[in-house]
Amino acid sequence: MEPADADAGIDLAELLAAFSLATDLGLGQPMEHVLRSWRIAERLAERMRLPEEERQALFHVSMLGWVGCIADSPEVAASFGDDIAFRADSYEVDLAGPAGFGFFLRRAGRGGALWHRFRVASTILASGGQHVVQGMQSHCVTTSALAERLELGPGVARALRQFFTRWDGRGVPHGVGGADIAPTIRLLHLADVVEVRYRTGGIEGAVEVARARRGRQFAPDVVDAFVAHAPEVLSGDGIDLPRLRPLTQGELDSALEALADFTDLRCATRAGHSRGVAELAGAAARSIGLPTADVIATRRAGLLHDIGLHGVPVTVLEQPGPLSATDWERVRLSSYYTERVLARPAALARPGAIAAMAHERMDGGGYHRGLSGAALPMTGRVLAAACAYRAMLEPRAHRAALSDKQAVLAVREAIRAGALDGDAAEAVLSAAGNGTRRRVSGPAGLTPREVEVLVLISRGAQTGEVAERLGISRKTAGTHIERIYTKTGASSRSTATLFALRNGLLDPLDL
Known part of the structure; x- marks a missing residue:
């Protein structure tokens, strides 16, 4: 078996979940926000009897939905200042209509000089917020590209391109709404917001925002299912990841x-x-x-x-x-x-x-x-x-x-x-x-092979074990050990170990 084909000891779900913790940071949310949002969406999917194939795709879509915010961060910062604070604050507002437009204007050029804030606000007014729309489109394209690189399937990539759609068709791309939105995205739209509101306002706050945006940002049937089962959907500790695909080293x-x-x-x-x-x-x-x-x-x-x-x-x-x-x-x-x-x-x-x-x-x-x-x-x-x-x-x-x-x-x-x-x-x-x-070379002029031998003997390997591990003769292993002692001034395994520690050749993580 080639080394690249060996089991890496990690499932794709574990890798995506780890990366989602970094996404949480960029959203200005506590770690595991994305994971908790997925859990909410998954419980809703179960109650709404979403097909198994869609439920598996739901995990991928949930883990990657916000990843595109990485790519458009420079543009967000140029227009609205601190990009992390901007995203954190955006959870408090329905971003379509007058409320959303007002939010963008209030944040325009935040942190910059007065002339900069005026220029950004003027651009938003003159263009009707088109550069914001373009940023959303770019977000979706880059996220779907990552899904393709990770070979998650065309369905996941298509769904991610709808991340900024709305049930009422007023999202991005404009006019795409209702049943045209992938079921996974409909679930995630609600789960992403109610997870935040649940932490800040409890079950009542989560239900309130769901009802307020029913038929606008959120699909009516998803809201109805959530309201009917909110306590069960929101409660519970611990997150059990699905098993998706064990990864090889390559x-x-x-x-x-x-x-x-x-x-x-x-x-x-x-x-x-x-x-x-x-x-x-x-x-x-x-x-x-x-x-x-x-x-x-x-x-x-x-x-x-x-x-x-x-x-x-x-x-x-x-x-x-x-x-x-x-x-x-x-x-x-x-x-x-x-x-x-x-x-x-x-x-x-x-x-x-x-x-x-x-x-x-x-x-x-x-x-x-x-x-x-x-x-x-x-x-x-x-x-x-x-x-x-x-x-x-x-x-x-x-x-x-x-x-x-x-x-x-x-x-x-x-x-x-x-x-x-x-x-x-x-x-x-x-x-x-x-x-x-x-x-x-290594410290004290050690050759790469001598460094390997020093690491092994420092971890307790005897001459025969060194020979076996490196595929060399016992005599050759002994010669390497003698040269290591001479070059490092060591007189025993313990002093050789101290030399290795002093020079960073023994990783404390392994000891």
């Missing part, structure tokens, strides 16, 4: 790449950042000689390391000047969000923990934990160097992109200052094609 990598590409859409200047970091980090980890499992986890961490940015408004990420203390704290929290979002399932916890170290520094000057020295495993050191180098090559709101030569000099200055690990950073530069001033 399918998991492909799915993570798709999600990484969407994550980078949050800021125009970050397009391709996560995939670029992943390739650099994976190649560097391999060249240092980290075990195969660590190489895979480091590359996946590169794909996932910015997922916590969904909790940071675009107005902060694209701030052209210095950040305030409050805004800087929101940026620092993004690494915490990354770790929190990926804490489960188990297949994502390991790369998630590494991903949360992308902005840590060897001297303790990074975030969000302020780890330093031996507390940072080599996987985290490699990722931090790859992220720093790649970011230097990309433009940001507060600076232009650095040239490759400038970035290399900046990385090596960070090594001298003690912020980046020298072996990890030089391996990243080598992977980027910049060469190094010395042969890329």
Whole structure:
């Protein structure tokens, strides 16, 4: 069996559910809002006797319905300020008709100078809100494209293109309404809103908003079913995910790449950042000689390391000047969000923990934990160097992109200052094609094979076990161990283990 065909230990439902937690951040809602909305819709679907095929599609549609908000965040921020606050506030208003138009006008240019607010409001009035409509259409197109990349079927993609429709036909696309709307979308329209109202106003608040929007935003039969069963539909703790499709290692990598590409859409200047970091980090980890499992986890961490940015408004990420203390704290929290979002399932916890170290520094000057020295495993050191180098090559709101030569000099200055690990950073530069001033190797000049052996003996493997694990002779394994002791100055397995810990070769997550 090819490695890519092996079971990844994760179901597609678990992966989509994990990504939905990042979507919650972008909506300004507590984590598991999307999951709770699905549960409400699923219970309604059961009571309305929705066919099994539609109920399975309902999970996909629920998990991905709001993902497109990532793609249109820059446009939302340009028109309405803090995109997260804008979406959170939008749950309080029926966005069609005078109430919705008034909401858009009140939010126009929020946070900007008076002239900017006037210009945005004038544009909305003159165009009848057409640029808002275009943003909604773009949202639906990008979301359906993700569904296609994840091979969720044409029915799911079609439904997602109707995400901003309304029962009364006043949504987007205009004129599409009533029975033309997919049953899954009709259920989700109501579930998404009543989940929020239930948390803020209890069952009475949820029922009130459902009745108020009956026949307008919400399908009448869905509202009637909800009102008849609201206590049972809304109550209950815990969320049992459906079993959809176990993923192979190759399918998991492909799915993570798709999600990484969407994550980078949050800021125009970050397009391709996560995939670029992943390739650099994976190649560097391999060249240092980290075990195969660590190489895979480091590359996946590169794909996932910015997922916590969904909790940071675009107005902060694209701030052209210095950040305030409050805004800087929101940026620092993004690494915490990354770790929190990926804490489960188990297949994502390991790369998630590494991903949360992308902005840590060897001297303790990074975030969000302020780890330093031996507390940072080599996987985290490699990722931090790859992220720093790649970011230097990309433009940001507060600076232009650095040239490759400038970035290399900046990385090596960070090594001298003690912020980046020298072996990890030089391996990243080598992977980027910049060469190094010395042969890329592990600490103390260990070869990649010797690093593998050191990791194994530090974890308790005897000479024979090392030989068996690496497919080499016992004599060759013994020679490697002798050379490791000589190069590191170790006199026993315990002192060799201390060397490995000090240099980040033993990941604390594995101990």
